[in-house]
Amino acid sequence: MTTRSIKDIMHSIGEKAKAAAGLLAVATTDQKNTALTASATAIREHAQFILSANTEDLMAAEDKNLSPAMIDRLKLDPSRIEAIASSLENIAALPDPVGTEMARWQRPNGLDIARVRTPLGVIGVIYESRPNVTADAGALCLKSGNAVILRGGSESTKSSAAIHKALQIGLEAAGLPLDAIQLVPTADRAAVGEMLTMTDYIDVIVPRGGKSLVARIQADARVPVFAHLEGLNHVYIDAGADPDKALNIVVNAKMRRTGICGASETLLVHESFASSLPAILDALANAGCALRGDTWACTMDGRVTPASDDDWDTEYLDAILAVKMVSDTQGAIAHIAAHGSGHTDCIITENADAAETFLNLVDSAIVMVNASTQFADGGEFGMGAEIGIATGRIHARGPVGLEQLTSFKYKVRGTGQVRP
């Protein structure tokens, strides 16, 4: 396909999305939920079809020598299919944000002013190999009243198309426009470039994928982007930390799952906690975690290898932890300001003053006291589901759930008021 025809294709998709968004904005909650539950049923009924499409993608992936990790992310099986279907049902069960009053007040002149949630409009989702994102992102956008343009990775083309068909069946069952959830039909990368600059048609871009994908999108997008580049998260063990809590939290924050954005990458330790640190380093080493550290940490434990300057700026996404001594809470805060990514940072302490200082001064989307950074997740926050986590300061910050996929408008009800 030529670049010119890709531009035409994408603009046509954009136009159709915008038209669908107008209808979706006034769709009832029942209609949207009917679409979601009918989609879940279609996913289950057509599981064999989806699995067979997935097999085609997997065969192509093996021909292309994709990494085992990438193939694992791509692979569907009956339990993953069931997870996709039940995720659709879970999103149907969430409260509909559209139309809810965020605030309402009366003015002295009698004007009644309500701030009411509305959809954003059209969301563009750009993702890599996981085909389940097709269903999850499509469903979250639908429930929040937004039309969505999905652009999946080239390696999952057939799986995503099969899942997309199930979503279309759901939309049709609910009498909603099929253009509400569109899948970009070309693997040409020029399609992504078009999406990033289609400010007339797309209101927000949500990238789902690795750092290089997100960095490219942030650099090139003219459309607003809800994203995080990386989760370079810190756990700081304060002088006033409880050693047992510290051990549990540090091991969980690092090792529960090392590949997620909420995993911690750097451990900062108050010097006066030194005597309790060996037990934590033991637990980490026993769990298979490689340790790198400053001179202090290397001296304390022979398993700690010297960290280079780069280590403090590295999101390992692996069983590796960088360990560093700081002399006080301010030192921890300064290290995080210099090296953090504004995602999730945690203090472990029993000292209420230190906790409040940390909560107030650490400038990250999520700041925690005495809890694992792996709680950085919309589901864990009680939002039901998330389309991603944002570290920007505009509109969405932290987990991006249904509410963060909405805008608002003011409804002003008067009885004939004119302005003096």
Next chain:
Amino acid sequence: MTTRSIKDIMHSIGEKAKAAAGLLAVATTDQKNTALTASATAIREHAQFILSANTEDLMAAEDKNLSPAMIDRLKLDPSRIEAIASSLENIAALPDPVGTEMARWQRPNGLDIARVRTPLGVIGVIYESRPNVTADAGALCLKSGNAVILRGGSESTKSSAAIHKALQIGLEAAGLPLDAIQLVPTADRAAVGEMLTMTDYIDVIVPRGGKSLVARIQADARVPVFAHLEGLNHVYIDAGADPDKALNIVVNAKMRRTGICGASETLLVHESFASSLPAILDALANAGCALRGDTWACTMDGRVTPASDDDWDTEYLDAILAVKMVSDTQGAIAHIAAHGSGHTDCIITENADAAETFLNLVDSAIVMVNASTQFADGGEFGMGAEIGIATGRIHARGPVGLEQLTSFKYKVRGTGQVRP
């Protein structure tokens, strides 16, 4: 100055703003209020100095043959100086949004999650001739904990610099960094280009000025922009309208002040309201309003001249109103969707169903029932003050007051929780 040195100047301003923002984010409410009230005092004490600077600007403006309207916007006098000072005091009296809890909830595992307002960071304000924007925008950004980079129009250079000095006196009195409110020292337009792309230093741009300024900024900015391009506002008189309310609202919405963004530009009239329309057209004509209209309106009143296609897309900002017949509420909504600017639109009706339909289906920042569109203003909404009105859907929509100049973060308080 060369473009290169402007780039250096602007990046140095950006760096200093970012450093100041870090300090401002943790400034107390008392400190910020002290700065504002001390600035107000300085404005009054140095009124002669400010007026003399303004005289220099006015003399230069006359040499450049600026329009009388522009010269009026530029001109200061003792009452305008007093208005600037009392506006600073009014902003000091507003509640501080920073640190307020927007929401707080507990999870079943005991985690306590609070969503807390934080400053956005650094705001860039680009404005034209009104020197009072220097004080108003500076004060709103300061109160919301943001550092601000002010770039005023070249014609108000000396007036803005004089007002800026008073703000610096206030910052100094409060022990706050002088870099919290910086004024770009060059009139070179390349400085604006730098601001629009300084994504490392500026979090949001707020333009204050005419359509051409805003259009240029929206086209070129890589930094998010809170703005409206125009206020092409509609008043729709429904079949169920009260004729007296309709008359008062239509005249006020058009004629109270014709040059503000909340003024209405198009009057849509339900055909069955025809018998009550002449009194309204009389009142408008008597108030000095020129009338343009469709064939229906021209037939009804000889003073109505035929509207061209362009009239429905024109923000007159003048004593001109375009009048058109529609056959029902849906027709009015469709006209607004096709021609509106998403700013403020109003229905006049006693029919509750029509009112709710209009409130729900009109996709504008502010949708009104039975009230003048000239209430589209942060002060009138009870926000205390506004830095502008936004028609975008991201982050801020409608009046942009102190709350809209904030972001938020999550504070998560645990007691040792780890994620299973």
